[in-house]
Amino acid sequence: MGRIDTAAFVLVLLLKMLEIWLIAMLHGVGVPIFTLFVVSVLALVRLVIWIYIISIIIQAVMSWFQAGGAMGRNPVADLVFSLNHPILAPIRRIMPQTGMVDLSPLVAIIGLNVLLIFVSSI
Structure with a gap:
């Protein structure tokens, strides 16, 4: 559907549902399928938020070392940039310029942490 790889999403969702179901069975708890689905979706949302937080931190650290400078482009830097650009x-369009320091990763991490707190409270 659109830019989302539906087959991969369904596979990851089913694997997460299986993981949560197995953990519940080990604890001797039966889980209704709808509850299992909702908990799995929330767990995947938390996982995606953590992936974005970690990739933004990686991009910020790589920017300190001028990754891809004279030696050519770094494939990890390209991957992290394409993941974090959206x-x-x-945020960069809204925030004013502060010279050489880019504060948009800090704002993004704070916003993602607020979103993570909101999703975890559900």
Whole structure:
């Protein structure tokens, strides 16, 4: 559907549902299928938020060392940039320039942490 790889999403969702079901069975708790689905979706949302937080931190640290400078482009830097660009670009358009320091990763991490707290409270 659109830019989302549906087959991969369904596979990851089913694997997460299986993981949660197995953990519940080990504890001797039966879980209704709808509850299992909702908990699995929330767990996947938390996982995606953590992936974004970690990739933003990696991008910030790589920017300190000029990754890909004279030796050519670094494939990890390209991957992290393409992953974080949809989140950081709107923040960079809104925030004023602060010279050489880019504060958009800090704002993004704070926003993602707030979102993580909200999702975890559900």
